[in-house]
Amino acid sequence: MAAIVEVKDVNMNFYTLEGELQVLYDLNFSLEEGKILALLGPSGCGKSTMLNILSGLLKPTSGQVRIDGKLGYMFQRDHLLEWRTIMDNITIGLEIQKKLNEEARQKIESLLKTYGLWDFRNRYPRELSGGMRQRVALIRTLSVDPDILLLDEAFSALDYQTRLLVSDDIYKIIKNEKKTTILVTHDISEAISMADFVLVLSKRPATIKGIHNINLTIEEEKTPLSARKAPEFKDYFNALWKELDIYED
Ligand SMILES: Nc1ncnc2c1ncn2[C@@H]1O[C@H](COP(=O)(O)OP(=O)(O)OP(=O)(O)O)[C@@H](O)[C@H]1O
Ligand SMILES: [Mg+2]
Structure with a gap:
């Protein structure tokens, strides 16, 4: 290959x-x-x-x-923004790139549901455990479909x-x-x-x-x-x- x-x-x-x-x-x-x-x-x-x-x-x-x-980069620190909800943290990359369309939203919704974070979408990073924050950071990285x-x-x-x-x-x-x-x-x-x-x-x-x-x-x-x-x-x-x-x- x-x-x-x-x-x-x-x-x-x-x-x-x-x-x-x-x-x-x-x-x-x-x-x-x-x-x-x-x-x-x-x-x-x-x-x-x-x-x-x-x-x-x-x-x-x-x-x-x-x-x-296409690359997705996940850094050593999760770099979640404390004043944005989990959902808004995940969509930030797409928002900046002006690519937050319906298809992208559905993809994020399905990632959040599959990986146990859907119920936390409106919470803030400080309300999550370290492990969950890491998962949010990964989903944010995956949201641009690298x-x-x-x-x-x-x-x-x-x-x-x-x-x-x-x-x-x-x-x-x-x-x-x-x-x-x-x-x-x-x-x-x-x-x-x-x-x-x-x-x-x-x-x-x-x-x-x-x-x-x-x-x-x-x-x-x-x-x-x-x-x-x-x-x-x-x-x-x-x-x-x-x-x-x-x-x-
Ligand atoms: N922009 C830069 N300018 C000058 N030196 C740098 C720069 N970036 C990294 N270095 C130096 O290069 C070396 C390698 O750094 P790097 O961060 O790649 O190491 P690392 O293996 O990731 O270390 P760690 O395990 O601590 O994360 C270090 O000595 C660092 O100080
Ligand atoms: Mg390093």
Whole structure:
């Protein structure tokens, strides 16, 4: 199958008052439609920079990125506006783009109903739990009907238990809606439990240390929670743990 995302020889340097900062070094990877790729790397290695390049917010110093479809970007913080209702938070992107037509409204209505938020449409963000806020942020991202989702540490603001439940929720939504996804995380277990492929980045300047195809034996339906019970889970964990530069500075 043809790749829907292709990253070729990408280098990124930032030029600051202190001088040149080399952040990404010679990155090459691609992703097929419908797959989930996790970018796993130590803090500050350049993961968000890579997503910003994919989204077109940043231009790489050299190299190319090819994206075959429309992108949806979900940031680390949910960025919900406290003075707007849930519905008005979800429609804001379409409103700004002047694309809030009847078809879009129906799509949003169906997403809210399917994912348990319809009864909360007239509430305000502060009335929702962290997990529900994350779901609202995802539905807002889905409302523009993207082909490819970019998720930057989407769960990191949540406590551990909520995080497990929310990643399960979000995974089911991504799979249901058949979205190709690139997610950034520094949590090894999250990467293994959610992704089809895990790409391990070194510390800065980020180079690719390895790409792992995750194949887990799961009796029930695959979700991040059931994936954690697979016998191969700990083997992937050990391999990725060794590969990550966690011990150095
Ligand atoms: N616009 C910029 N100008 C200068 N330096 C930048 C800029 N954006 C990011 N950096 C630097 O580039 C490096 C990589 O940043 P980036 O945010 O991509 O890392 P990250 O892997 O996402 O980190 P974290 O895990 O903490 O989110 C950091 O040292 C950061 O300070
Ligand atoms: Mg980041």
